[in-house]
Amino acid sequence: xxxxxxxxxxxxxxxxxxxxxxxxxxxxxxxxxxxxxxxxxxxxxxxxxxxxxxxxxxxxxxxxxxxxxxxxxxxxxxxxxxxxxxxxxxxxxxxxxxxxxxxxxxxxxxxxxxxxxxxxxxxxxxxxxxxxxxxxxxxxxxxxxxxxxxxxxxxxxxxxxxxxxxxxxxxxxxxxxxxxxxxxxxxxxxxxxxxxxxxxxxxxxxxxxxxxxxxxxxxxxxxxxxxxxxxxxxxxxxxxxxxxxxxxxxxxxxxxxxxxxxxxxxxxxxxxxxxxxxxxxxxxx
Amino acid sequence: xxxxxxxxxxxxxxxxxxxxxxxxxxxxxxxxxxxxxxxxxxxxxxxxxxxxxxxxxxxxxxxxxxxxxxxxxxxxxxxxxxxxxxxxxxxxxxxxxxxxxxxxxxxxxxxxxxxxxxxxxxxxxxxxxxxxxxxxxxxxxxxxxxxxxxxxxxxxxxxxxxxxxxxxxxxxxxxxxxxxxxxxxxxxxxxxxxxxxxxxxxxxxxxxxxxxxxxxxxxxxxxxxxxxxxxxxxxxxxxxxxxxxxxxxxxxxxxxxxxxxxxxxxxxxxxxxxxxxxxxxxxxx
Numbered sequence: 001x002x003x004x005x006x007x008x009x010x011x012x013x014x015x016x017x018x019x020x021x022x023x024x025x026x027x028x029x030x031x032x033x034x035x036x037x038x039x040x041x042x043x044x045x046x047x048x049x050x051x052x053x054x055x056x057x058x059x060x061x062x063x064x065x066x067x068x069x070x071x072x073x074x075x076x077x078x079x080x081x082x083x084x085x086x087x088x089x090x091x092x093x094x095x096x097x098x099x100x101x102x103x104x105x106x107x108x109x110x111x112x113x114x115x116x117x118x119x120x121x122x123x124x125x126x127x128x129x130x131x132x133x134x135x136x137x138x139x140x141x142x143x144x145x146x147x148x149x150x151x152x153x154x155x156x157x158x159x160x161x162x163x164x165x166x167x168x169x170x171x172x173x174x175x176x177x178x179x180x181x182x183x184x185x186x187x188x189x190x191x192x193x194x195x196x197x198x199x200x201x202x203x204x205x206x207x208x209x210x211x212x213x214x215x216x217x218x219x220x221x222x223x224x225x226x227x228x229x230x231x232x233x234x235x236x237x238x239x240x241x242x243x244x245x246x247x248x249x250x251x252x253x254x255x256x257x258x259x260x261x262x263x264x265x266x267x268x269x270x271x272x273x274x275x276x277x278x279x280x281x282x283x284x285x
Numbered sequence: 286x287x288x289x290x291x292x293x294x295x296x297x298x299x300x301x302x303x304x305x306x307x308x309x310x311x312x313x314x315x316x317x318x319x320x321x322x323x324x325x326x327x328x329x330x331x332x333x334x335x336x337x338x339x340x341x342x343x344x345x346x347x348x349x350x351x352x353x354x355x356x357x358x359x360x361x362x363x364x365x366x367x368x369x370x371x372x373x374x375x376x377x378x379x380x381x382x383x384x385x386x387x388x389x390x391x392x393x394x395x396x397x398x399x400x401x402x403x404x405x406x407x408x409x410x411x412x413x414x415x416x417x418x419x420x421x422x423x424x425x426x427x428x429x430x431x432x433x434x435x436x437x438x439x440x441x442x443x444x445x446x447x448x449x450x451x452x453x454x455x456x457x458x459x460x461x462x463x464x465x466x467x468x469x470x471x472x473x474x475x476x477x478x479x480x481x482x483x484x485x486x487x488x489x490x491x492x493x494x495x496x497x498x499x500x501x502x503x504x505x506x507x508x509x510x511x512x513x514x515x516x517x518x519x520x521x522x523x524x525x526x527x528x529x530x531x532x533x534x535x536x537x538x539x540x541x542x543x544x545x546x547x548x549x550x551x552x553x554x555x556x557x558x559x560x561x562x563x564x565x566x567x568x569x570x
Contacts, residue, residue, distance in 0.1 A: 014512065014544040016554045070355035070553065227299070265298040265305060268355065 007139055010035065016076035017042040020066055029131045030089040031121050036132060037062040038140060039072055043079035048143035050282035051136070052082040052275070053169075055128065055150030055157040058186075059106045060087050065151075068264035074272045078279040083136055085128050087153070089121040102186050103193055109181070110157030111205045113194035122194055125205075129161055129168075147278040151175040151267055152230070153186070155222070159207035159241075163215035171281035173221035173274045175267050176228055179241035180208040186235050208237070211244040219251040221277055223270050225260030292424055295320065301361035302327040305351055314416045315374040316406050321417060322347040323425060324357055328364035333428035335567035336421070337367040337560070338454075340413065340435030340442040343471075344391045345372050350436075353549035359557045363564040368421055370413050372438070374406040387471050388478055394466070395442030396490045398479035407479055410490075414446055414453075432563040436460040436552055437515070438471070440507070444492035444526075448500040456566035458506035458559045460552050461513055464526035465493040471520050493522070496529040504536040506562055508555050510545030 010022040018041040027034045043049050052075070054065050062084040065071065075082055088108035094117050097104035108124035136142065148169045150158035155177025162172035181187025182202045191202040203209035224231060224238050231238070238254055245252035260266040295307040303326040312319045328334050337360070339350050347369040350356065360367055373393035379402050382389035393409035421427065433454045435443035440462025447457035466472025467487045476487040488494035509516060509523050516523070523539055530537035545551040 013546055013548055013550040014510075014554070015550040020550060067549070068352050070358065072550070072553070073355065225299075259299040261298055263298055264352070265300040265357070268357070269299070269301045 007135070015039065015072040018044070018072065018076045020072065022062065025135060027089075027127060027131060029123050029126045032089045032091050034086055034090065034127070035062055036086065037066050037084040038136065039066065039075055039082050040140065041076045041079050041081060044081060044141045048141045049079050049081050050145040050147070050279070051142050052080055052278050052282075053128065053146060053148040053150075053158070053161075054082050054084045055110060055148070055154030055161075056084060056087050057150070057152030057154050058087070059101050060154075061106075062086050064264065065267075068268065069271050070268045071271050071275060074275045078275060080275060080279050080282070081140065081142060083132070085124075085132055088124065092121045094118065094121065103190055107153065107190060109153055109190045109194065109205070110160060111191075111194060114201065115194060115196045118194050124157075125161070128157065129165060145170055145282045147171045147282055149173045149175075149274055149278065150177070152236075152262065153178055155179070156181055156207060159220070160205055160210065162217050163207060163210040164204075166216060171219070171221075171278050172217055173277060175223050175270070175274075176225060176231065176236055176262055177207070177222060177238070177241075178236055179222075180206060180237040182206045182209060183240065184235045184237060208240045208244045211241075211248055211250065216248070216250060220245065220253070221274065222252065222254045223257055223266075223274075224254065225257045225262065225266045227259050228262040228266070230262050292420070300324065300357045303329070303357065303361045305357065307347065310420060312374075312412060312416060314408050314411045317374045317376050319371055319375065319412075320347055321371065322351050322369040323421065324351065324360055324367050325425065326361045326364050326366060329366060329426045333426045334364050334366050335430040335432070335564070336427050337365055337563050338413065338431060338433040338435075338443070338446075339367050339369045340395060340433070340439030340446075341369060341372050342435070342437030342439050343372070344386050345439075346391075347371050349549065350552075353553065354556050355553045356556050356560060359560045363560060365560060365564050365567070366425065366427060368417070370409075370417055373409065377406045379403065379406065388475055392438065392475060394438055394475045394479065394490070395445060396476075396479060399486065400479060400481045403479050409442075410446070413442065414450060430455055430567045432456045432567055434458045434460075434559055434563065435462070437521075437547065438463055440464070441466055441492060444505070445490055445495065447502050448492060448495040449489075451501060456504070456506075456563050457502055458508075458562060460508050460555070460559075461510060461516065461521055461547055462492070462507060462523070462526070463521055464507075465491060465522040467491045467494060468525065469520045469522060493525045493529045496526075496533055496535065501533070501535060505530065505538070506559065507537065507539045508542055508551075508559075509539065510542045510547065510551045512544050513547040513551070515547050
């Protein structure tokens with residue numbers, strides 16, 4: 001076990017002239033060892049660079065985005081670092097933790113759990129907004145400017161992190177986010193388990209509800225495939241986000257992508273747009 | 286089980302405006318059901334397109350390249366289809382077939398085996414040069430022009446397929462190919478098992494030896510990472526290919542890529558160059 005200010009290098013791969021590195025560290029917040037990935041563009045060898053947080057979806061680890069999204073090419077070109085956290089605590093082996101793909105391991109939902117036994121470890125919100133940012137700022141050549149994006153459960157996480165921390169991120173975007181988790185089966189299961197029966201307490205972890213309660217960001221960019229089965233099944237509800245943004249005047253660019261599904265093939269097809277969008281705001285915002 | 290002229294669609298994902306599709310079919314040559322992937326660029330909806338064969342390395346299936354190489358973006362731009370076969374027969378369960386990563390399943394080496402029991406199924410050369418090409422030409426909008434590339438064991442396969450079939454492919458390239466398998470541990474194990482003890486018979490499946498025996502192609506493009514542990518361990522031997530090309534006047538562009546390893550992060554970093562190289566030859570060759 002490592003202490004929280006120690007990073008153990010797991011692997012380093014040269015990628016588009018930069019370096020993709022995976023590290024293990026001990027998380028005090030989560031009470032377990034965690035792995036994350038960071039991509040450092042070639043520019044990071046010359047000067048400090050801005051950082052994009054990428055939050056992944058259900059069942060993912062830090063590896064899905066780095067292997068499948070094709071993001072390194074444009075991140076290298078733009079001089080943009082990115083960090084991919086894991087999607088839940090690991091190795092805690094709580095009762096039932098590994099029984100389903102949409103609750104427990106691989107399904108932390110980027111919230112702070114309130115119900116036992118989850119509240120001891122499942123504090124992914126504090127991990128991705130406080131502990132891990134402090135750690136990467138200490139160890140890597142970052143200039144302090146940060147943006148955030150994610151996919152599905154991670155799109156929910158990106159929206160919630162940005163809405164709960166106004167001014168913290170220069171920009172926020174999402175691919176097929178769970179935009180209104182208090183009103184979909186995935187969210188009902190996860191929030192019920194992690195937060196308990198009081199549905200009022202769920203609203204602080206729901207992008208649509210946060211906006212309705214007064215949270216604001218300058219703008220939001222969302223891509224959604226119209227052939228996404230989880231969209232069709234009502235798990236994602238981008239329309240609820242759209243209505244909330246319209247009601248409150250938050251500029252939302254919601255692009256429906258015809259024929260695209262929920263997979264990383266969808267993300268890869270549009271990641272360039274998101275990286276350029278964030279790079280623009282990171283430079284000028 | 287399907288007959289050889291039937292294709293069973295396993296999945297279809299929209300990707301960069303084109304379609305990535307996986308199919309199952311019964312291979313008469315291999316005596317088993319096989320899966321392959323094909324990417325059809327947007328242009329294939331308008332007219333027949335040229336085709337790049339991609340042969341993958343040890344342990345891979347049809348999925349590694351499609352998920353990790355980031356090839357669809359430029360293939361879509363160039364109007365280039367590509368097909369990824371699997372790397373061995375599947376489901377035959379021969380004795381010892383699944384015992385090691387570098388022999389048997391996932392390790393067909395793109396040759397026709399001569400030794401029992403392998404010779405009944407392990408005929409990947411005939412599969413990737415005859416049966417599967419006939420099948421895809423019958424079912425997809427292809428214009429008959431074909432190029433070939435691959436990685437590691439698949440780089441060996443691409444070189445051997447091109448050298449044994451002059452004029453068949455407009456161009457050939459490889460990433461970190463096993464360029465001289467008769468002289469490296471991987472090749473000695475595989476060729477000994479599939480072909481038997483007669484080392485003379487091995488030479489027909491070795492790019493360096495084929496060139497020494499008179500086989501010719503117009504030119505060869507190879508990328509090799511200098512931090513590739515398999516290169517450092519003598520498994521790949523690009524220098525043997527280089528010497529053979531120098532001795533016989535075959536133009537070889539061997540690019541040593543500083544800091545790059547054997548992974549798909551290396552392939553992704555340079556796949557654009559290879560796709561543009563092949564597209565140029567497919568148009569003009």
